[in-house]
Amino acid sequence: MKKIDRSTLTIIRFAIPLCLSFLIVVGVIFTAVFHPSLGWFATSKGNMVSGMTVVTTAEDCELLIERPNENEFDSTKGSPPIERYPGIGALKTYFTQDGFDPTTETSTSNEPRLAFELVNELERSELDEELGEYINTRYLLPGAYGTLTFYLRPFPGVERVRKTFTLTLAGYYAVESEGNYVIHEVSSQTTLDLLKGHILFFTERTGNTHEEYRYDGLVDGSFLFDSNDHDLCEEVGKTDCYKITLYWEWPETYLDISRKLSSPGHADKYPAEVGAYITEHRTYFFAINQASNDETERSEGYDDGDQMIGSQVHYVSVLIETSN
Amino acid sequence: MKEEQNVGKRTVARKILPIAVTMAAILLALALPVLSWFARGKQLLAYAPITSPEALYIGAGHRDTVNGTFEDIRYLYFNGIDANDADGWSDYVFCVYGTAISGFNLQLAFTTNNQFEYEVYVASESPTPTANTLVDYQAHDEEQTHYYYEIDQEVNSGNPVAGSFLNLDAVEYANNDLYLANNSRHASAYGLYGNVNRFAEALYWQTDSPIAGDSTGEFVVYFILRVKTNGKTSNDRETDILCISAKSYTVVEQGEG
Numbered sequence: 001m002k003k004i005d006r007s008t009l010t011i012i013r014f015a016i017p018l019c020l021s022f023l024i025v026v027g028v029i030f031t032a033v034f035h036p037s038l039g040w041f042a043t044s045k046g047n048m049v050s051g052m053t054v055v056t057t058a059e060d061c062e063l064l065i066e067r068p069n070e071n072e073f074d075s076t077k078g079s080p081p082i083e084r085y086p087g088i089g090a091l092k093t094y095f096t097q098d099g100f101d102p103t104t105e106t107s108t109s110n111e112p113r114l115a116f117e118l119v120n121e122l123e124r125s126e127l128d129e130e131l132g133e134y135i136n137t138r139y140l141l142p143g144a145y146g147t148l149t150f151y152l153r154p155f156p157g158v159e160r161v162r163k164t165f166t167l168t169l170a171g172y173y174a175v176e177s178e179g180n181y182v183i184h185e186v187s188s189q190t191t192l193d194l195l196k197g198h199i200l201f202f203t204e205r206t207g208n209t210h211e212e213y214r215y216d217g218l219v220d221g222s223f224l225f226d227s228n229d230h231d232l233c234e235e236v237g238k239t240d241c242y243k244i245t246l247y248w249e250w251p252e253t254y255l256d257i258s259r260k261l262s263s264p265g266h267a268d269k270y271p272a273e274v275g276a277y278i279t280e281h282r283t284y285f286f287a288i289n290q291a292s293n294d295e296t297e298r299s300e301g302y303d304d305g306d307q308m309i310g311s312q313v314h315y316v317s318v319l320i321e322t323s324n
Numbered sequence: 325m326k327e328e329q330n331v332g333k334r335t336v337a338r339k340i341l342p343i344a345v346t347m348a349a350i351l352l353a354l355a356l357p358v359l360s361w362f363a364r365g366k367q368l369l370a371y372a373p374i375t376s377p378e379a380l381y382i383g384a385g386h387r388d389t390v391n392g393t394f395e396d397i398r399y400l401y402f403n404g405i406d407a408n409d410a411d412g413w414s415d416y417v418f419c420v421y422g423t424a425i426s427g428f429n430l431q432l433a434f435t436t437n438n439q440f441e442y443e444v445y446v447a448s449e450s451p452t453p454t455a456n457t458l459v460d461y462q463a464h465d466e467e468q469t470h471y472y473y474e475i476d477q478e479v480n481s482g483n484p485v486a487g488s489f490l491n492l493d494a495v496e497y498a499n500n501d502l503y504l505a506n507n508s509r510h511a512s513a514y515g516l517y518g519n520v521n522r523f524a525e526a527l528y529w530q531t532d533s534p535i536a537g538d539s540t541g542e543f544v545v546y547f548i549l550r551v552k553t554n555g556k557t558s559n560d561r562e563t564d565i566l567c568i569s570a571k572s573y574t575v576v577e578q579g580e581g
Binding site: 085088100113117120127148309310311315320 | 342367368369370371372375376377424426539540
C-alpha cells in the first residue's frame, strides 16, 4: 500500500473542510431557493452537529398566521359569478409578484412573507345597482372595525422573546382596462398620511360589542411585544405560540374620537394618547383646516380626509415587520 | 502487516469520515429555518378593500354634467329676508347632483326663531328667462352666465315636494300656531346639555319618499327653496340656521320571481 505523503495529506486536510463548507452553502442556498414548507423542521435548531458552525443568526422565533378555510374577499356575486371586490385577483397577483404568498391553506403556515386578509367585523348589506339585489360586503369605510391576528413561536430553548413590530400602511387602486384590472400603488404622501390617522391600530381592546369597545395601546408606527407579559396560546396545536392580536377601527367622524377620549378619571372608548397623537400628526387626520383646534373645522378636515381616501384608495395593506 | 492493516483502516476511515460529515452537514443545512440565512426580518401583509364614497353632493344653482362644473353651496345664502315682502316669500335655488345614485331623500333642519315656513319644489332650468321664472341665478364662471329657474309643473303638478316633520310639537302647532321642535331629537343635537332655548331646538323635516337620481350615471336635480314669511312681522331681527342634507336611499322593486 502506497503511503500517502505529507503534502498530499495536508492538501486533503484542507480540501475536505473546504468541500464540506461549499456543500453546506450550496445546501442552504438550495433549500432557501426552493421554499419547502419547513414547519416540522423548525424545531431542530438544537440538533447542531457539534463542531460545525454553520449559520449565526440573532433570530429567536418565527411568525405564523392561520389561514381561514375561505377568503372573505375572494367571494363572488351574481351569475355568472364575478368578483365581489373588483380587482381582488389582480391585487393578490400583485402581492405574489412582491414575494408575498396569499394562497389559502387550512394549516398554519410559516412561509417567510405572507399576505392575508384583514378581519373586518362590520358586514354591510348594500344594494348592488348592477345586479339589482342586496349583497353583503365587508368593505372598509368610516365606522368599520376589526382585528389582525398572527402567532409568534419562540424557538426551543428560547426563554424570552422581545420584539419590536413596525406597521406600515400602503394603498392601491385598480384600473380596469378591457375586462382586466391593473393594480397601482397610491403614491400621494397626503393620502398615505391620512391612512395612518383614519385607520387606527391598538394592542388592546375590551368590550363585547362595538358600542362597548374600549381601546388601549395605540400603535404609533410600532409596538413592542415581550413574551414575559403574555401567556402562551391555549388553542390546540398552538400551545407553543403566543397569539398577537391587533385591534383596528376607522372612526366614523372626528367627533367619534374627540368626544370619546379617555382622560384622568374618565375611561372612554379611545385612550388619552390618541388626543396627543392627533395634535402631533395633524396631516394624518385632516385634509384641510390642519392648523385648527376648532371642533367643527377639524370635523370638516376629517370628513374631507375620508373622502380623499375613499376616492383614491381601493385597497389598503398593513405590512408588519420585525428587524430584530 | 500491522502497519498495512492500520493504513487500510485509516484509508477506509478517511473515506467514510468526509462522507459522513458531508451527509450530516447536508441534513443540518436542510434542517435550518429557511430564510434566516437571507432575510433578517420577517414580513406579514394584511390587506382589505376600501369602499368608494357615494357621489352625492349639494350645490347652489347650475351644475354642468358635461364639463363637471358646479356652484359651491356657499353661494346659497340668505341675506336679510324682508318679512314685509309683498309676496310673503323668497325663492332660492339649490341642486342635488351625483353619480350612480338611484334615489335620495332631502332633509331640512332649522331653528325656529323666525317662524318661517319652508317649501321645496323640483325646478327646471332655462338659459333664458320665461314668464314663470322665479330665480335668476348668476353663476361664478368667467362669463358670469345667468340661469333661470322655475317650478317644474310636470313634477307633482308643480306642488311642493311631499315631506313631514320628524319632531314637530303638535300641541304648540295646534294651539299657538307655532313651529317648535319637541324633545325627541334633543339628544342627537345637544347630548346631555339641557339649557336650550326652545327656538334653538332644531326642527327636522324630511321627504316622504326618495327623489329619483340616476343609477347608471350622472344626474342633477334642481330645487327651489321657498322661504315663506307669511306676513308675520316683528320688530326684532332674528337669526336662524338652516341645514339642507341629501342622503342616498333606494327602494328595491320587488319584481316577479
